[in-house]
Amino acid sequence: xxxxxxxxxxxxxxRELHFPEGATKKEIPKAEMANSKTTVELVSDQExxxxxxxxxxxxxxxxxxxxxxxxxxxxxxxxxxxGAGSGKTRVLSSRAGYLLSxxxxxxxxxxxxxxxxxxxxxxxxRIGLLPGLSPRSVREITTGTYHSIFLKLLxxxxxxxxxxSNEKRKHIYLKNIMREMNVKDDxxxxxxxxxxxxxxxxxxxxxxxxxxxxVEKEVKKILTKYEKIKHxxxxxxxxxxxxxxxxxxxxxxxxxxxxxxxxxFVLCDEWQDTNPVQYELxxxxxxxxxNLFVVGDDDQTIYExxxxxxxxxxxxxxxxxxxxxxKLDINYRSNTKIVGLANNxxxxxxxxxxxxxxxxxxxxxxxxxLRPKDPNEExxxxxxxxxxxxxxxxxxxxxxxxxxxxxxxxxxxxxQFVLQGIPFVTYGDTNxxxxxxxxxxVIDHLRLALDAKNMDAVYGMxxxxxxxxxxxxxxxxxxxxxxPKKHLLSHALDLTHLKEFQKKxxxxxxxxxxxxxxxxxxxxxxxxxxxxxxYIDANEKKNLTxxxxxxxxxxxxxxxxxxxxxxxxxxxxxxxxxxxxNKDMVALRKNPxxxxxxxxxxxxxxxxEFPVVFLIGASENVLPHRSALDxxxxxxxxxxxxxxxxxxxxxxxxxxxxxxxxxxxxLVISSPCTFREKQVPISRFIMDVFSPEQRNIxxxxxxxxxxxSSGEKVSILVWACxxxxxxxxxxxxxxxxxxxxxxxxxxxxxxxxQGNREVEK
Numbered sequence: 152x153x154x155x156x157x158x159x160x161x162x163x164x165x166r167e168l169h170f171p172e173g174a175t176k177k178e179i180p181k182a183e184m185a186n187s188k189t190t191v192e193l194v195s196d197q198e199x200x201x202x203x204x205x206x207x208x209x210x211x212x213x214x215x216x217x218x219x220x221x222x223x224x225x226x227x228x229x230x231x232x233x234g235a236g237s238g239k240t241r242v243l244s245s246r247a248g249y250l251l252s253x254x255x256x257x258x259x260x261x262x263x264x265x266x267x268x269x270x271x272x273x274x275x276x277r278i279g280l281l282p283g284l285s286p287r288s289v290r291e292i293t294t295g296t297y298h299s300i301f302l303k304l305l306x307x308x309x310x311x312x313x314x315x316s317n318e319k320r321k322h323i324y325l326k327n328i329m330r331e332m333n334v335k336d337d338x339x340x341x342x343x344x345x346x347x348x349x350x351x352x353x354x355x356x357x358x359x360x361x362x363x364x365x366v367e368k369e370v371k372k373i374l375t376k377y378e379k380i381k382h383x384x385x386x387x388x389x390x391x392x393x394x395x396x397x398x399x400x401x402x403x404x405x406x407x408x409x410x411x412x413x414x415x416f417v418l419c420d421e422w423q424d425t426n427p428v429q430y431e432l433x434x435x436x437x438x439x440x441x442n443l444f445v446v447g448d449d450d451q452t453i454y455e456x457x458x459x460x461x462x463x464x465x466x467x468x469x470x471x472x473x474x475x476x477x478k479l480d481i482n483y484r485s486n487t488k489i490v491g492l493a494n495n496x497x498x499x500x501x502x503x504x505x506x507x508x509x510x511x512x513x514x515x516x517x518x519x520x521l522r523p524k525d526p527n528e529e530x531x532x533x534x535x536x537x538x539x540x541x542x543x544x545x546x547x548x549x550x551x552x553x554x555x556x557x558x559x560x561x562x563x564x565x566x567q568f569v570l571q572g573i574p575f576v577t578y579g580d581t582n583x584x585x586x587x588x589x590x591x592x593v594i595d596h597l598r599l600a601l602d603a604k605n606m607d608a609v610y611g612m613x614x615x616x617x618x619x620x621x622x623x624x625x626x627x628x629x630x631x632x633x634x635p636k637k638h639l640l641s642h643a644l645d646l647t648h649l650k651e652f653q654k655k656x657x658x659x660x661x662x663x664x665x666x667x668x669x670x671x672x673x674x675x676x677x678x679x680x681x682x683x684x685x686y687i688d689a690n691e692k693k694n695l696t697x698x699x700x701x702x703x704x705x706x707x708x709x710x711x712x713x714x715x716x717x718x719x720x721x722x723x724x725x726x727x728x729x730x731x732x733n734k735d736m737v738a739l740r741k742n743p744x745x746x747x748x749x750x751x752x753x754x755x756x757x758x759x760e761f762p763v764v765f766l767i768g769a770s771e772n773v774l775p776h777r778s779a780l781d782x783x784x785x786x787x788x789x790x791x792x793x794x795x796x797x798x799x800x801x802x803x804x805x806x807x808x809x810x811x812x813x814x815x816x817x818l819v820i821s822s823p824c825t826f827r828e829k830q831v832p833i834s835r836f837i838m839d840v841f842s843p844e845q846r847n848i849x850x851x852x853x854x855x856x857x858x859x860s861s862g863e864k865v866s867i868l869v870w871a872c873x874x875x876x877x878x879x880x881x882x883x884x885x886x887x888x889x890x891x892x893x894x895x896x897x898x899x900x901x902x903x904x905q906g907n908r909e910v911e912k
Contacts, residue, residue, distance in 0.1 A: 169517050169518075169519055169520070170520060170841055171520045171522070171820070171822065171833050171837050171838060171841050172520075172522045172833065172905055173833065173838065173841075173842060173904050173905025173906055174838075174841035174842055174904075175841070175842045175873060175904055176840070176841050176842060176843060177841075179488045179491065179492060179517045179518060180488075180491035180492060180494065180495045180840065181487045181488055181491040181510075182482070182487045182488075182490035182491040182494055182507075182508055182509055182510040183487075183507075183509045183510070184487065184509065184510055184511070184513060185215070185480075185481040185509035185510060185511050186215075186216070186509075187511075188215070188216065189208075189213035189214060189215055190204040190207065190208060190213055190214045190219055191208060191213055193214075193216055193219055194219070199253075200223070200249070200253050203248070203249060203252050203253055203282065203283070204219075206281075206282030206283065207245065207281070207282060209282070210280060210281070210282065212241065212245065214241070214242075214245060215238075215481050217477055217478055217479050217480060217481070218238060218241065218242050218245070218479060220477050221242050221246060221477040221479070222242060222245045222246045222249050223249065224246065224444060224475060224477070225250075225254060226440075226442060227441060227442065227471075227473060227474070227475065228441050228442075228443045228444075228445075228467075228471035228473065228474040228475070229443070229444045229445070229474065229475045229476075229477065230422075230445055230464075230467050230468065230474050230475070230476045230477070231444070231445065231446040231447075231476075231477045231479060232447070232448060232449065232476065232477070232478045232479065232504055232506060233446050233447065233448050233479040234448055234450070234478070234479055234480050234481075234482060234506060234508045235448065235450075235451065235482060235484065235485075235493065235508065235808075235809070235812035236482040236483050236484030236485060236760065236812060237479035237480065237481055237482055237483065237508070238479060238481075238483060239420070239446045239447075239448075239479060240270075240273060240274065240277060240420075241277070242446065242479065243263065243274060243418055243420060243446055244274055244277035244278045244281065245281070246418065246444065247261060247263060247278055247281075247292065247418060248278060248281035248282070248283075248284060250416060251283075251284060251288060252281070252282070252283045252284070256415070256416060257291075258288040258289070258291035258292045259291050259292075259293075259413065260413065260414060260415040260416055261292045261293065261414070261415075261416045261418065262293045262300070262414040262416070262417045262418070262436070263292060263293065263294040263295075263418045263419075263420075264295070264296070264297055264300060264417070264418070264419045264420065264433070265294070265295070265296055265420045265421070266296060266297070266420065266421045266424055267296060268295075268296055268299070270296075270420060270421075271294055271295050271296055271299070274294055274420070275289065275292075275294050278292065278294075293414070297393060297429050297432070298389050298392050298393070301392050301393055301396035301432065302314075302392050304396055304399070304406075304410075305392065305395060305396060305399070308399065308406070310387075310395070311385070312385050312386055312387040312391075313385060313386055313387075314386070314387065314388070314389070314392075315381060315384075315386035315387065315388045316388070316389070321340065321344060321388075322340040322341075324377055324380050324381075325338075325340040325343055325344075325373065325377055326340065328373055328376045328377055328380070329373060330621065332369075332372070332373065333619070334369065334373075337369075338370070338373070339588055343370065343373060343374060343377075346360075346370060346374070347374050347377075347390070348390050348458065349458060351390035351391070351393075351394045351428070352390060352393075352426040352427060352428050352429075352458035353426075353427050353428070353458075354394065354397060354427060354428050354431065356394065357371070357374050357375050357377075357378045358375075360374065393428045393429060393432065394428055396432060397428050397431055397432055400432065400435050400436075401435075407435060407436075410435075410436050411435075411436060411437075411438060411439070411440075414436055414437075415440060415442055416442045416444070417433060417436060417437045417442065417443050417444065418444045418445075418446075419433060419443070419444070419445045419446065419447075420446055420447075421446075421447055422445040422446060422447030422463070422464050422467075423447035423448055423449055423451055423452040423459065423461070423463075423464045424447070424452070424454050424459045425447075425459065425460065425463045425464070426457075426458035426459055426460055427458075427460055427463075430460070430463050434470075441471060443471065445464075445467065447464050449461065449464045449465055449502075449503050449504055450497050450500070450503055450506075450805055450808055451757065451805060451808070451809055452464065452802070452805060453753070453754055453757060453802070453805050453806050453809055454754065454757075455802060461502070461802075465502060465503075465504075476504075478504075478506050480506055480507065480508050480509055481508070481509050481510075481511055482508045482509065482510055482511065482812070483511050483512075484512075484760050484812070484815055485510065485512065485812060485814055485815055485816075485818075486510065486512045486513070486514030486516055486815075486816065487510040487512065487513060487514065488514070488516070488517050488518060489518060489811065489812070489814050489815075489818050490508050490509070490510040490812075491510070492518055492811055492818070492840065493508065493808055493811045493812045494507050494508055495840040496804065496807055496808050496811060496836050496837070496839070496840060497804065497805070497808040499804065499839055500801045500804055500805070501797075501801070502798070502801055503801075514816065516816060516817055518811075518814075518817075518818040518819070518820060519817075519818070519819050519820075520819070520820050520821070520822070520837075521533075521819060521820070521821035521822070522821075522822055522823075522824060522833070523821060523823050523824070524823065524824055524825065525711070525823050525824065525825045525826075526560070526562075526563040526708075526711060526767075526768070526823050526826075527563050527711060527715070528823070529563065529564075529767055529768075529821050529823050530563035530564045530566065530567040530767075531567060532821070533553065533564065533567075533765050533767060533819070533821060534564070534567045534568060534571055534573060536819070537551050537573065537748060538571065538573065546762070546763065547746050548573070548574055548575070548746045548747050548748050549744075549745070549746045549747060549748075549749075550761065550762040550763055551748045551749070551761065551762075551763045551764075551765070552748070552749040552750075552751070552756065552759075552761035552763070552764050552765070552813065553748065553749070553750045553751075553764075553765045553767060554751060554752070554753050554756050554764060554765070554766050554767070554810045554813065555751075555752060555753070555766075555767050555768050556752070556753060556768055556773055556774040556776055556806065557701060557704065557752065557773075557776065558584070558587075558752060559584070559701065559704045559705040559708050560704075560767065560768040560773060561577065561584065561750060561752075562584040562708045562711070562712060563708075563711065563712070564750060564767065565577070565583070565584060565729065565750065566712060566725075566729065568748070568750075569725075569728060569729055569732050573748060574739070574745070574746060574747040574748065575736075575747050575748040575749070575750050576736045576739045576740050576745070576747050576748075576749060576750065577733075577736065577750045577751060578740070578749070578750070578751040578752075578755045582733075583729050583730050583733045584705075584708065584712075584729075585726045585729060585730060586730065587705065589687065589702055589705050589706065590705060590706075590709055591611055592611055592612050592614070592615055592683065593676060593679050593680070593683060593706070593709055594611075594709075594723070594726060595607075595608040595609075595611035595612040596608075596612055596664065596667075596679045596683075597667075597672070597675060597676075597679075597719050597722070597723060598723060599612065599640070599664055600664045600665075600667050600668045600675065600719060601668065601719055601720060601723070603637055603638040603639060603640070603664065604631075604638075604639050605639075606624070606627075606628065606639060609624065609627060609639050609640055610624045613643075615682070615683060615686050616643070616653075616656055616657060616660060617653075618643060618646075618653075623643055623646065626642065626643070626645075626646060627639055627640070627642040627643060630642040630645060638661050638664070640657065640660065640661055640664075641657075641661060643657050644657055644658070663678060663679075663682075666678065667679070667719075668719070670719070671716075671717060671718070671719075672713035672714070672716045672717075672718070672719050672721075672722040673710055673713045673714040675713070675719055676709050676710050676713045677710065680706060680710075683706075684703075684706065687702055687706075701776075701777075701778060703827070704777075704827065707827045707828075749761065753766075753806045753807075753809055753810045754806075756809065756810065756813050757809055759813060760813055760814075760815055761813055761814065761815065762814075762815050762816045762817065763814065763816060763817040763818075763819070764810070764811075764813050764814035764817070764818050764819070765819045765820075765821065766807075766810045766811065766818070766819070766820045766821065767821045768821070768822075768823065769807070769820050769821060769822045769833065769834040769836070769837055770822045770823055770824075770826055770831045770832065770833060770834055771826075771831045771832045771833075771834060771835065772826050772827075772831055773823075773826055773831070773834075774803060774806065774807060774834050774836065775799075775800055775803035775804070775834070775835065775836070776803060778799075779796070779799035779800055779802065779803045780796060780799075780800075803836070804836050807834065807836040807837075820837060822834060822837065830883065832905075832906075833905075838906065842904070842906055869881060869882055869883055869905070869906055870882075870883060870894055870903040870904070870905065870906075871903060871904060871905075871906040872901050872902070872903050873901060873902050873903065873904055880903075880906075881903075883905065
């Protein structure tokens, strides 16, 4: 097994890179240090509520000024904008206790909603520690997730259905339906469930799904049958809980009146993640008093793909005139330079509340930046830096987290950890990169090239020949038991009703498998892609919820991985090692104290914090992702057709902001020079901070030329003159050029530095 390492001297150079390449602004922006005053100084003993805050202080809870103001809020709507690491849970629990202790509110009148059971349990625990509250009063507060609260409501009205939470069972139902409709291999169950969830979260039942295209009609038919089976089996899923509760409150005024009278005070956590059906439920219950206290951060709205609607938090003041807004703007997590960088990154977004985080930790550790050649070299550098710090006794593995934009970006890191035997766990999709539905057929072709009798591989690749997987595999298995052949696939030629072109296709595939057997893995993968990419592109049913650029990114990663091996056998042995290693992670994932590196998407990192964070793939077309740059052209079934590029880019910038604000002590941002074998600039989200003049020039030219051309634009890496009177720029063509800090301008003789420029594709 190969072991890719990097010389420690070169690694030390990377550690000293405190600014991204091409930076013209050589300064890490520092956040202001926050005023250290707390309730100890802010609340005098003469004030009527002083005893409550003195009691909190004895418990170790000292609120800062904005936290104090929010805690004291009583009547009417309130929006608490809780910046990253600003103590929102402390405010929610303190305010609940304040209502009980100071205003003598009946605990039964308080409804406190969270998004996860873990958050709900933490909230109950926090409230239970508050001064002057009996265990009984704490129990009488209604605290829970949206789903748990509204499930109780439905059960209380006689709903006897069970929760269908088993994803495997859902997939079985859908596969059986598709088999009956003879479309079994056409759709991914995950995609179908995502479509159904999207519409339910927008208060649209299956009857309301679109039917404009043949695919939409077929999807609606499948999901209608799926809903019927659920009903017959006495099941509901989590989306049904909210949608059915919404219809109940719309149709039964008596039940709604009962809830409105009971809950005089409604408190909601993570308001930026609210979806339309959740919002409608809360609006109904909070009315007419509207003592609605919501806590969230518009800058951390990153779950829009999962139903969250950023307009809900952004328009809260318009929905509720007279709203009191409190800004929790003191970050207790990160040092001044990490907070300062985060402030500068997010400040460019237009659709947001104006706010700037202050820091509470004075620490001179600056964020650092890497500019590796490609994702493979990136993985080598990142992993080696972790190995060095652990071996030197500076840190343990559990102190590190590696964050990335999309699952396809994790392949090189994952591979490198296995190569070097580093303990790690991934979060989210429990399958490896090589087991993804898009990747597996390519791997199956490689397996079949080495072993023409591998039945599992035949089963995996049959859909690429447009053959029914179940029927064809059964046919092949029966024929092989009676008449063994060199190639299992050759039995498919005896299928009845085969057209001549289908027979030709099967024969060509067998010839291709023989051809690639002795090829190097990279060459073999490219041969497979010569037909596989066309199959993926033509099959719009297969990836209803996945942008084609994401599919291409994933397929390119197979090539990148295969390129390191000389034989297919070696490559497959490595793939199998990865899959086995992943199985070993099951126990580690369940142990929060395991000494392992955490590896996850930025989406999965929301709400978490780590001493050291590596943000990898911070390059154009990765972060921001190409799918955001193509937002206008997206036509899948779960993307709002009104979503435009500007809004999509702002969503990507929020992802960068969330990633940066996960870091407590150290932050390393890595921006590979190449992506899918093409030169890519450092992410605009980083360069906008360190080369703001390039952003201004780029945006000014974009606005000036707006409306003159309808051609598609791409961002490229260029040399740009820094002289105020010179507009010269030239394209950077090679990786070698990117290693140079600056060049002379051919027009004015001034200095040219690296920057981004948008040009016609």
